[in-house]
Amino acid sequence: MFKINDRVKWSSTINKGILSGMASTLEIMKGLKFKNKKAAGFGSYGWSGESPKLMTEALKACGFDVLEEGLGVLWQPDADALENCRKYGVELAQKL
Numbered sequence: 001m002f003k004i005n006d007r008v009k010w011s012s013t014i015n016k017g018i019l020s021g022m023a024s025t026l027e028i029m030k031g032l033k034f035k036n037k038k039a040a041g042f043g044s045y046g047w048s049g050e051s052p053k054l055m056t057e058a059l060k061a062c063g064f065d066v067l068e069e070g071l072g073v074l075w076q077p078d079a080d081a082l083e084n085c086r087k088y089g090v091e092l093a094q095k096l
């Protein structure tokens with residue numbers, strides 16, 4: 001965990017929150033007080049779509065420099081959504 005400089009985290013929205021496995025990982029990372037590391041979070045959703053915002057807030061609370069606000073993708077991504085994901089990935093890569 002300490003050897004990786006930058007990270008991109010994913011979680012779909014489940015019950016207006018994030019996946020429990022991701023929540024526990026972020027909770028552990030919060031205690032580690034990272035500095036000078038970059039991160040971003042994204043995820044798919046079905047209706048309310050809280051996870052990208054929650055992931056972004058959690059990554060900031062972990063001490064990461066958040067490169068982009070979280071990207072949300074509705075249900076199964078169509079061609080436009082996949083293109084947005086690619087652009088998001090390129091923007092992230094350019095900032096690393």
Ligand SMILES: Cc1cc2nc3c(=O)[nH]c(=O)nc-3n(C[C@H](O)[C@H](O)[C@H](O)COP(=O)(O)O)c2cc1C
Pocket residue numbers: 012013014015016017044045046047048049050074075076
């Ligand atoms: C048990 C359960 C709870 C969910 N709760 C929410 C929710 O509160 N808000 C929302 O936007 N989507 C919700 N969803 C929809 C998922 O976010 C959506 O299906 C997502 O695309 C799942 O991605 P995955 O199949 O890659 O895990 C829920 C789905 C399930 C199965």
